[in-house]
Each structure stands twice: as C-alpha cells, then as structure tokens.
Amino acid sequence: MNTIVAEAALLLVMALMALLTIQTKILRMAIVYMGIFSLAASLVYVLYRAPDVAIAEAVIGSGLVALLYLSALKRYRVYTIGVVGSDMPNVSDRHILRLERKAVINDIAEFCVEREREPQTVFSQESIDEALLNTNYDIVIEEYEGGIRLYGHDENYLVDELELLFSIRDRDAELEVIRFRAGAGI
C-alpha cells in the first residue's frame, strides 16, 4: 500500500517537474527542475526494483547533465541588440549616436556585461515587423517621435530584469517595453 502511494506521488512529481521544465521562462530554473525530475525518476526506479539504473540515473541525470547544461548556458552569451530606424531611411552615424538612443544602448550593454553576456549591436533599416520576425535579435529598439520602444522576446529572461532596470531609472524620453513571441511578431 505504502509503495503504491509513494509511486503515485513520485510519478506526479515527475509530471509536474516535466511541465515546469517546459513552461518556465528562466533557463537556469528549467535545468534545476530537470534535475529534480531525474531524482524522482531514480526513486521510481528503486521502487521498480532496479537499483542499478537508479544509481546511474541519479548521478548522470541530476549531476552530470545538469552541470553540462549549466556550462552550456554559460556559453550562450552573445546578446544581440537590433536597432531599427525605419522612420529614417538613410542611417547616418549622427543618427545612430543620437543621445537618448545611445544612452539606452549603453545601459543595455552595461547590463549585459554585468550578466556575463556579450552585447552586440546591429543597426538595420528593416521595418519593425521584419525585425521582429528575424529570430536573431534578442531585443529590438525602435525610436519614434518623443520616445523609444524596446521589443523583448517573450521567453528571454533578461528582458524582465531590463524592464525593472529601466523602470527604476528616470529618463527624459518615454520608454516602453513590449513583449513579442519569437518569430511570430507582437
């Protein structure tokens, strides 16, 4: 009786962790959930009388794979900032260096360096819709009369922190953070 209850509980935990792994927006948390999933799986193996498999699963599933994913996450560090100037067809240096935009880019770049990401800025003449469909950008900056819009990926966990950062700082121009789904527009 007890083993049945334990088995059901562990299987429920596994299902829950699997759902959390694919639903979370923070990659680091997804790795942790996957480790817990592996640990629950190894306990289920013990209940199914396969202690051999349980040991291997516990060590490899929650130790080695989690570490490999963590160090892979550390490698995934280039942060691409797309700057769109559809309102001005001829993008000149003077235009690029317009004060407010430059300040925003610098803020994002500093923030990326703090988070161990390497900022990379791309200036493009695409329209904003084209830029949002382009999956290479992590964040897109669009300037219009009197303000700036930041388009952040829905699933990019740095955007939340960026939004917080910009909401704390005072800024002359209006700044808006908008989420979009990768490859699907706003």
Place this chain on the structure above:
Amino acid sequence: MTEKSSIISTMTGFLYPFIVLFGFYIIFNGHNTPGGGFQGGSVIAALFIARYLVLPVDDFNMDTLHYVEKAFLVFLLLLPIVFIFPGLHLLYEQFNVPYLIVMNFLIGMKVSLGLTIIVFRFGFFREG
C-alpha cells in the same frame, strides 16, 4: 558558478571522502549487489564534477588523463582475452569472482575518467 559560495565549498569538502568510499563500495560489490563498474565510476566522476562546481580551475593534465583512460581500455580488452578465451574460467572456477571484481574496477576507472574528461573538455572549452 563564478562567485564562490562557502556553503557549497564546505559541504563539498565534507562530502569528498564519502563520495569516494561510496563509489568504490559500489564498484567492489558490483558482482553480487546492485551496482557495478559503470555506476561506481559515475559516482567517482561526480567527485570531479563537484570539484569543478567549487573550483573551476583547469590544473589537470588532460593528455595524461587521456593516456590513462586508453590504458584502462587496453587492460579491459586484454583481461577477457587472457582469461575467457583460453577457457581458464572453466578450469579455475575459484578465480571467477576475482575476475569479475577486477573487471568492475577497470570499467569503473575507465568510466570515471571518461566522464571527467567529458565534463572538463566541455567546461573549459574555448573558442578558437
């Protein structure tokens, strides 16, 4: 993983001997209890993984690790060729259990070195 955490480093230092003991226990009792070379080897590899978490320093000589791993592979192939193929396991049945223990030990060492090499190659991979 960049900033040092004294909780993790203290606990890992405390757990080091137990990980080693548990790994070798699994290896040397693999022939009649659950476990065996692969499981024990991966437990011992977890030791180096824990060390990498605490202190990500590349002070191993990777080439030496590679050579030792290959040497274990050669022994792993040689032992059955010497013991099983001539039919010695039927002649001297009292050596069967020691043979299994030695095989488990060789497998365990090979697996632990292999997993350690994988993790360290991946962890210290540099572009270019």
